[in-house]
Amino acid sequence: MFNWMRNKRMFVLMIVFILFVAVLGFSIGDRKKLSWPENFALDTTGFFQQWLYRPAGYVSNLVHDLSHMREVYKENEQLRIAAAAYARDSIKYNGMEAKLKDLQEDLDFTERQKQLDNYKYLIAQVVAVNNDPYDETIRINLGSKDGIKPNMVVVTNKGLVGLIMRVDPFFSSVMPITKLNVNSIDTKLIAATVLGKEEKSFGIVDNYDSETGKLSMSKISEHDPLKKGDTVITSGEGGVYPRGMVIGTVDSSQVGDFGLTYTATITPAADFDHLTEVFVVQTSDLGAETP
């Protein structure tokens, strides 16, 4: 009798173990839709977390601002100058945009080509951040009800922060680009180019080294004009990610693994710690058909 009990326990343990391996394997990678228990858990925790994260953030920022009063004053001055420059440039920009539209009409651009740069920036508040060092998911308060889809790009005013991984009705999970890893099975590849040399330069940002804190951009051709200090932006080739999002600045460039292509190390532009507000970039629907 006792022996049978022990065997049963062993049996249950094995089944539980196999079940866990199955769940773990199943949940990796791209899933278009989440099941309702997942949606329910994600939404309810998100709802409660937002009431804690935001006040904590406000208090922390207030303390920081009070202790750096002088810097805030200086920063304010700089922002005022920047705003004046922006007002000047926006007049110029409006004129140029109208002219560009006319030229596109004259050259018979298709609707898709015209909409290529027409992005919507949706502002989102951060709700919580996962502390797990292998999976630093950032939760934001926009979900599928707001038109968020997996693989949308998340930016701050400084640069690219991450990609949308999971979407539930009212919240979604962002994978920061610090989790890019060329060896892992759920990695994303971001096609990138250099600001000002968009036609000549191309590479793929695919890895982040957590020991040095640098991204790496691989598969750069030998004749690439990329050099130290250049600003790396997303190229928009491949159609998944929008183009023109700042990723970082080039640190150095060296011959890659097989000696045929070059690999550049990039210092990320965005700050990943203690975010409060981010923007989700919504591309126009016409170009969003991706395989």
Next chain:
Amino acid sequence: MSLQRIIGVMVLFFLSEGTIFYWLLPDDMVGRIVPHFTLAFVLFAALYRGRHSALLLGLSFGLLQDLAFYGRILGVHAFAMGLVGYLTGLLMERKRSTLLMALSMIGLSTLVHDTVVYFIYRVFRLTDQTFEWALSQHVIPSLFLQLLFALALYIPARRWFEGSIKPKTDEEED
């Protein structure tokens, strides 16, 4: 204190992990000091209540953490916390552990938990850091936090969990 209330307290600590505690950390310590508040409660349950309640608490709060921050994979924390809670309960169940014994058990179990989590991520090739690097980067620093947290909560947690058994002694003794 009944188990329902303890679960309420655990939920509060769970919610504060990714929000309030995250804001208390300075920038360069994010990702290095990882709070395991719910794990501490699971281990207290294992020490002062029993292995089955520890297993259940570990599984459910692990699953809650997995679901609430679903980014890459589901089930890692549920598995690790359930396993560690059960094993600790198997070793130390109702031995009337002293403070020092409880703290060392919690420290050891937290180490085992972090090792299990690391190896799951490693097996599924979601990380390619070496184990030594993971140890020095976040396992050891978060161990200190865990010990401090366990020390601060030792007296109330012990009283809650030991108090939570009493009405049920008749059922458990058969």
